[in-house]
Amino acid sequence: MTDKPDNQLAVPDPHTAVDPHAPSAADPIDNPGLPPHLPRPTDVDEAAEKRAERQVAAMFGLSAVFALLFCVAYFTLDIGEDLDTFMGLGAQNLALGTALGLSLLLIGIGAIQWARKLMSDNEIIEMRHPIASSEEDRTFSVAELRQGAEESGIARRPLIRNSLLGAMAMLGLPAIVALRDLGPLPGTKLEETVWRKGMRVVNDVSGTPIRPQEMEIGQLVNAEPEVFFEADEEGEPLYEGVELQQAKSKAAVILVKMQPMDITASPERENWGVNGILCFSKICTHVGCPISLWEQQTHHLLCPCHQSTFDLADNAKVIFGPAARALPQLEIGVDDEGYLIAMSDFKEPVGPSFWERG
Amino acid sequence: MRLPSSRLWARLSAKRRSPIAGLVVLLMGLMFTGGAYAALSPALAQDGVSADAALIKQGRALFLVGCASCHGKNAEGILAENGQYGPPLVGVGAAAVDFQVGTGRMPLAAPGVQAPRKDPVFSEQETSALAAYVGSLGPGPSIPAAGNYDASDVSNESLVEGGQFFRTNCTACHNFAGSGGALPGGKQAPSLMGVSDKHMYEAMLTGPQQMPVFSEQVLAPGQKKDIIAYVNSLEEMPAAGGFALGYYGPVSEGLFAWVVGIGGLVGFAVWIGANSARSKKGKKA
Numbered sequence: 001m002t003d004k005p006d007n008q009l010a011v012p013d014p015h016t017a018v019d020p021h022a023p024s025a026a027d028p029i030d031n032p033g034l035p036p037h038l039p040r041p042t043d044v045d046e047a048a049e050k051r052a053e054r055q056v057a058a059m060f061g062l063s064a065v066f067a068l069l070f071c072v073a074y075f076t077l078d079i080g081e082d083l084d085t086f087m088g089l090g091a092q093n094l095a096l097g098t099a100l101g102l103s104l105l106l107i108g109i110g111a112i113q114w115a116r117k118l119m120s121d122n123e124i125i126e127m128r129h130p131i132a133s134s135e136e137d138r139t140f141s142v143a144e145l146r147q148g149a150e151e152s153g154i155a156r157r158p159l160i161r162n163s164l165l166g167a168m169a170m171l172g173l174p175a176i177v178a179l180r181d182l183g184p185l186p187g188t189k190l191e192e193t194v195w196r197k198g199m200r201v202v203n204d205v206s207g208t209p210i211r212p213q214e215m216e217i218g219q220l221v222n223a224e225p226e227v228f229f230e231a232d233e234e235g236e237p238l239y240e241g242v243e244l245q246q247a248k249s250k251a252a253v254i255l256v257k258m259q260p261m262d263i264t265a266s267p268e269r270e271n272w273g274v275n276g277i278l279c280f281s282k283i284c285t286h287v288g289c290p291i292s293l294w295e296q297q298t299h300h301l302l303c304p305c306h307q308s309t310f311d312l313a314d315n316a317k318v319i320f321g322p323a324a325r326a327l328p329q330l331e332i333g334v335d336d337e338g339y340l341i342a343m344s345d346f347k348e349p350v351g352p353s354f355w356e357r358g
Numbered sequence: 359m360r361l362p363s364s365r366l367w368a369r370l371s372a373k374r375r376s377p378i379a380g381l382v383v384l385l386m387g388l389m390f391t392g393g394a395y396a397a398l399s400p401a402l403a404q405d406g407v408s409a410d411a412a413l414i415k416q417g418r419a420l421f422l423v424g425c426a427s428c429h430g431k432n433a434e435g436i437l438a439e440n441g442q443y444g445p446p447l448v449g450v451g452a453a454a455v456d457f458q459v460g461t462g463r464m465p466l467a468a469p470g471v472q473a474p475r476k477d478p479v480f481s482e483q484e485t486s487a488l489a490a491y492v493g494s495l496g497p498g499p500s501i502p503a504a505g506n507y508d509a510s511d512v513s514n515e516s517l518v519e520g521g522q523f524f525r526t527n528c529t530a531c532h533n534f535a536g537s538g539g540a541l542p543g544g545k546q547a548p549s550l551m552g553v554s555d556k557h558m559y560e561a562m563l564t565g566p567q568q569m570p571v572f573s574e575q576v577l578a579p580g581q582k583k584d585i586i587a588y589v590n591s592l593e594e595m596p597a598a599g600g601f602a603l604g605y606y607g608p609v610s611e612g613l614f615a616w617v618v619g620i621g622g623l624v625g626f627a628v629w630i631g632a633n634s635a636r637s638k639k640g641k642k643a
Binding site: 041042089090093116203205208211214215216220221222294297304307309 | 519522523526527530531539541542545565567568569570571572573575576577578581596597600601630635
C-alpha cells in the first residue's frame with residue numbers, strides 16, 4: 001500500500017496561504033469560490049454617493065435637533081401637568097422619551113447607513129489557524145525566561161529569595177488587621193427581637209390592641225409589637241427612623257384564626273395559641289421578604305418573592321419552595337384586660353438563615 | 359323603706375282573695391318579660407326576625423331553584439365523596455350572599471378552584487331576597503349601610519391612611535395597583551378595578567374564597583372606607599409614566615421587553631442583513 005487511496009481528503013497546511021478562489025480537486029463537491037465582486041451603486045454613481053452622504057448627515061443632524069428638543073421639553077413642561085395628553089400618557093414623559101429615543105435611534109441608523117453605503121467595500125477572507133504559537137516562538141520565549149531567571153540569580157541566592165517570600169507573606173497581615181475592623185460584630189442582634197413577655201400584639205398602622213373574640217375564623221391581622229406605637233415621657237416615640245425600621249424588620253408578625261380542630265400543633269406548642277389564634281413571624285425564612293399572602297381555606301401562607309409556602313395549621317412547616325426552615329412562632333396569651341399579648345420573645349432567630357445559625 | 363301599715367296590709371290581702379287576681383298577675387308578668395325580651399335582645403337576631411317575611415319567602419323559592427343543588431335544600435351544605443361539594447350557608451350572613459351573588463360569582467357555572475367574577479345572574483331585587491333568606495338562617499354579617507362604604511367624601515388625610523392599610527393588608531395578594539395576582543394551584547386574587555364600594559366592603563367583612571376576614575373590631579368601618587377610597591383613587595390615577603401593561607409589574611413588562619423589544623431588534627438586524635447595499639436590481643455597473 002504505497003499509493004494513496006483516491007478518497008483521502010487533502011489536509012491543507014494552515015500556515016501556507018491557500019487561495020480561496022482556487023477550486024481544490026480533492027473536495028467531493030467543487031468549491032464554487034466567491035461570487036464576482038459587484039460594486040454598490042454608491043461606488044460607481046457619484047450622484048448616489050452624494051445622496052447617501054446627505055442622508056447620513058441629515059440623520060446625525062436630526063439626532064442633534066432631538067437632543068436639543070429633549071432639553072427644551074425638560075425645562076418647559078412640568079411634571080404632573082397634562083397627565084393624559086396622548087393615549088393616557090403624560091406630556092412631559094412622552095416628550096422626553098420620544099426626543100431622547102429618536103436622538104439615539106437616528107445616530108444608530110445614520111451609522112448603519114454610513115457603513116453600508118459609503119465605507120470601504122473590500123471583501124476579505126480570513127482562514128482559520130491553530131491557536132498555539134509556532135514552535136519557533138515557543139522555544140524563543142522559554143529561552144528568554146530561563147535567561148532572565150539565570151541573570152537575576154534567584155536560584156543561586158536563597159537568602160534573597162526567602163526574605164522576599166517572607167516580606168510578601170507579611171503584607172497579608174495589614175490587610176487582615178484592617179478588614180477585621182469593618183463595623184462592629186452583630187452580637188446577639190440576629191437572635192432577638194423587641195418582643196417581651198406581656199407586650200401587646202397590636203394591629204399594624206392603627207396600633208389598636210386586639211381581643212381574641214374580635215377575630216373571626218379565617219381572619220388575618222398584620223400585627224406589630226405595641227412598643228412601636230408608644231412614646232416616652234416627652235412624647236417622643238420610643239422607636240423611630242432607621243431604628244424603627246430595623247426593629248420592625250425582625251418583629252413584624254401575622255395573627256391568624258383557624259378552627260381549633262384544624263390545627264395540628266406539635267406537643268410543645270399546644271398552648272402557644274388562644275382559641276385557634278396563632279401568631280407567626282411575618283419574615284420569610286428564605287431571604288426575608290415580608291409575607292402576608294394567606295389562603296384562609298387551605299391555611300397556606302405564600303411568599304410572593306420565591307413562592308415558599310408554609311402550612312400555618314401545621315406549625316408553619318415549609319410545604320413548597322426554597323425556604324429551609326418553618327416560620328418561627330410567637331407564643332401568645334391574654335392579659336388582665338383581655339388583650340392579646342406575647343408570652344416571650346421568639347424562641348429561635350427570625351428571618352433568613354445566617355452563618356453561625358447554620 | 360317603710361313597710362305598709364297593718365291596716366293597709368289587711369286591705370290588700372282582702373283584695374287578693376279575688377279568684378282571678380293570680381291569673382291577672384301571671385299574664386302581666388308574661389307580657390312584661392316578652393316585651394322586655396323583644397326590646398333588649400341583640401339587634402342581629404332581631405334583623406332576621408323582623409326582615410320582610412315575603413322577601414324571605416321569595417328568597418327561599420329562588421334558593422331552591424338556583425342554589426340548593428350544591429348548598430342543600432336548607433343551606434346545610436352537601437358533602438360529596440371527594441370532599442365538600444357546596445359549603446353550608448347557615449351563619450354566613452346576608453353580606454356574603456350579597457357579595458357572591460351581586461358580583462356574579464354565585465351561582466357557579468362549574469365547580470372549580472376559583473369562582474370568577476361574571477355578570478350577575480340574579481337581579482338586584484332577587485339578590486336582596488336571597489340575602490334576606492340566607493341571613494334569616496343564622497346570625498352573620500348583614501349588608502352594610504351605604505354610609506359605611508360610600509367613600510366619595512374622604513379627606514386627603516384619610517386617603518393616605520387608607521393607602522397605608524392597603525399596602526399592609528391587601529397588596530400581598532391584590533398587587534400594589536390593585537390589579538390582582540396569582541395564587542397557588544390555579545387560583546387568583548381578582549383585580550379590584552371596577553368593583554363597587556359595597557362589594558369591596560362586603561369582601562373585607564366576609565372573606566370570600568381564599569381571602570382572609572377583616573373583622574369590624576380590628577379593621578374599623580371607617581378604616582375600611584379609607585381603604586376603599588384609596589382603591590378608587592388608584593383607579594382614577596393616570597398612567598403618567600407610560601403604558602401600564604395592566605400594572606402586572608415585571609411579568610407583563612418583561613414579556614413586552616423580550617418579545618416586542620428584543621424581538622423587534624432581532625427583526626431589524628435580520629432586515630438589514632437581508633437587504634444588501636448592492637442587491638438593487640438595474641443599478642449594477
